[in-house]
Amino acid sequence: MTYNELTRRHFETAAHAGTLSGSGVRRGAAGSRAMGTWVQFDVRWRPGAAPQTLDAVRFLAFGCPHVIAVADWIAQHAAAAVLPGLPGLPASLPELKERFAVPTDKVGRLLIIEDAWIAAISPPSPVDVSGKA
């Protein structure tokens, strides 16, 4: 399997991997390890800002390099961005597929990422998950 430069970079750095805690953090996950792909997003809303503004995003992912890279890219681009199209991803699935050169056989994994993302950001009301890792 070969990966494009963007996929390699985000897979190798995965700078936004991790979890968030504290008030205003919401968590969503989708998939399962047993099925080979599992993704979790933690999002923190910016206090006092517009409801669509995220302060920080972190992810965890059990999956192939494409899954890790796309999740990392989403975490990077969603944070501090105003997302007019909530609860959608910062980029559409076809855009992500093309940007990361995701093989067609793996498109189902992008859907898992999307499910995890939607679960994390909707409903937008913050839920405190501090100490509940």
Place this chain on the structure above:
Amino acid sequence: MAGCLTRDGAFGNPGSLSHEYGDVAHAAVEAARAEVAAAAGALPEDVVWTSGATEANNLALFGIAHYYRSLGRHIVTLRTEHKAVLDPCRELERRGWRVTYLDPGRTGVLNPAQLGEALQADTVLVSVMHVNNEIGVVQDLAAIAAVCAAHGRVRLHVDGAQSIGKAALDFTGLGLDLLSLSAHKAYGPKGVGALLVSRRRGVQLTALQFGGGQERSLRSGTVPTHQVVGMGAALALAAAEWRAEVPRIARLRDRLWEGLTALGGVLRNGAPAQSVAHLLNVSFAEVEGESLLAAVRPFIAVSTGSACASAVQEPSYVLRALGRDERLAESSLRFSLGRFSTDADVDAALLAVERALARLRRIGGARQP
């Protein structure tokens, strides 16, 4: 090999004995034939050159099946065989033969009694891999040959592509009927191999290709002198040095395994006590297989337990046959050690795997569902 490709060397056609150029090439081919035979404990006249072990396996399976079809149409093999045996078996099934695929269980080692129970009145062929290419398990050929001999007329084919230079192999002494060999598994050139067909045991085959009658009419086509000379030299070297090499390689393999064990969540595949020194197959828990391979790939050359038949990798059928679940079968690495492996290589491998595991397990949140 290079000397067989230039005008001042053995560049003639070894099948053209009407001139001296052909004589020189023919002599080189026959010298190589003797080297290959000696390395495997066979007679030179047993050796039939092929393009590799895949062709040798195909010639053995189709050749025996068709020649002895009036005696029966049943074949016995293992689920853990190489695709070069399993795919011809599938094709023979499509053509009307019956194939029994034995399950060697968690160790990967075939129980000879299990083989005996599988043999039927119309069984004409048993095909077994000597050293498994994924997990390194060594089958007990003497016991398997004894079961076949007790049956009477069943022929025993052994895929020995991984054997030369790794384990003791005595074609004649073991009473094997057919043996597939490959040059490149013993540091020889790619694109050449051999099928050993026992003359003493009167084994007959139906040829698969025609036109020239070379190789006892079993494999028509001009013999590539440079390739077979390379194979002869490689196998002669391997046969001469393997006993001295194995202890050193086994020590490196054991060091590697001890280091991997310390990383936690690692499982060794196959039966350690019945495996060659050169292979170590390990499954890693709590990490995804494709990512593991991608993470170590810039630093070490290893094989994954997965087969990349499409964009989505499939877990190894060999490991699945051993009872590994899909995730562990997928997240396995096959470490191959050899003549040129060093302690520094082991250190590099351990460092690469340690870093990859730590990173991927952190990204994957090892304690999550």
